Amino acid sequence: MLNGKTALVTGGSSGIGLAAARLLRDKGARVAIMGSSQEKLDRAVADLGNDVVALRGDVTSLDDLAKVRDALETAFGGLDILFANAGVAFGTPIATTDEAGYHRMMDVNVKGVFFTVQAVLPLMREGGSIVLNTSWLNQVGTPGRALLSASKAAVRSFARTLAAELIDRKIRVNAVSPGSIETPIHRSNGQSEEEFRAYAEKVGAQVPMGRMGRPEEIAAAVLFLASDASSYMLGAEIVVDGGRAEL
Numbered sequence: 001m002l003n004g005k006t007a008l009v010t011g012g013s014s015g016i017g018l019a020a021a022r023l024l025r026d027k028g029a030r031v032a033i034m035g036s037s038q039e040k041l042d043r044a045v046a047d048l049g050n051d052v053v054a055l056r057g058d059v060t061s062l063d064d065l066a067k068v069r070d071a072l073e074t075a076f077g078g079l080d081i082l083f084a085n086a087g088v089a090f091g092t093p094i095a096t097t098d099e100a101g102y103h104r105m106m107d108v109n110v111k112g113v114f115f116t117v118q119a120v121l122p123l124m125r126e127g128g129s130i131v132l133n134t135s136w137l138n139q140v141g142t143p144g145r146a147l148l149s150a151s152k153a154a155v156r157s158f159a160r161t162l163a164a165e166l167i168d169r170k171i172r173v174n175a176v177s178p179g180s181i182e183t184p185i186h187r188s189n190g191q192s193e194e195e196f197r198a199y200a201e202k203v204g205a206q207v208p209m210g211r212m213g214r215p216e217e218i219a220a221a222v223l224f225l226a227s228d229a230s231s232y233m234l235g236a237e238i239v240v241d242g243g244r245a246e247l
């Protein structure tokens with residue numbers, strides 16, 4: 001399905017990005033993953049296989065993004081698919097959140113996505129597809145999540161604007177909007193597996209489908225948006241949330 005294509009997955013060393021990298025590779029693409037921790041990248045390559053290219057870099061650093069672009073050019077020549085997925089999530093209650101927390105959220109989730117697209121754009125070929133990762137939180141209000149929700153609403157907006165801006169280059173931009181997905185982003189330090197299962201059950205009970213989602217369920221939508229199967233989709237968002245934001 002993706003034979004002859006190349007892909008970059010930011011945040012491809014864990015969770016949703018790791019599942020997407022695996023699926024894109026299994027469908028024939030040559031895949032590179034980017035993350036800020038070398039240790040996590042090494043673990044991901046051990047899991048995925050040595051055919052995956054690991055590129056260390058922080059999406060908040062324009063220098064790192066330029067280096068990643070250069071490394072991609074050396075490895076692949078050009079790029080057909082970008083899954084701009086790297087992101088962070090934490091609570092930011094209005095009464096207690098400080099400026100550093102504000103900058104951290106917006107730097108990774110908003111600035112990081114914008115400049116990732118800018119950095120790799122010179123490598124992107126006609127017919128390319130950019131998939132942005134938003135969140136079910138971009139369309140609902142939940143307490144303590146003002147900055148996470150606003151950051152993802154900004155990314156939802158990028159999908160529309162960048163789609164309009166890149167249409168002349170025949171590069172499509174769309175988004176995937178995950179619900180609550182079982183990934184390390186939901187795990188806290190020192191939490192036992194038993195404690196995490198209890199947490200996952202509690203969160204799952206808030207979802208109409210009665211459970212948290214699996215990273216592979218988001219990867220399936222990413223594959224669709226990345227491939228020509230979605231050739232008539234532009235500036236749109238696929239919601240994959242077990243009904244969390246829709247019902």
Ligand SMILES: NC(=O)c1ccc[n+]([C@@H]2O[C@H](COP(=O)([O-])OP(=O)(O)OC[C@H]3O[C@@H](n4cnc5c(N)ncnc54)[C@H](OP(=O)(O)O)[C@@H]3O)[C@@H](O)[C@H]2O)c1
Nearest residue numbers: 011014015016035036037058059086087135180181183185
């Ligand atoms: N899981 C959910 O319930 C859920 C719901 C809606 C949306 N999402 C979105 O899905 C995306 C992936 O999240 P996940 O759940 O798969 O979490 P995850 O398992 O924690 O993965 C996050 C990935 O992003 C990378 N990353 C974080 N900050 C980075 C930075 N500054 N530079 C480069 N890479 C960075 C991480 O690697 P390093 O730590 O090594 O940098 C990791 O590979 C995020 O954008 C998140 O907001 C998740």
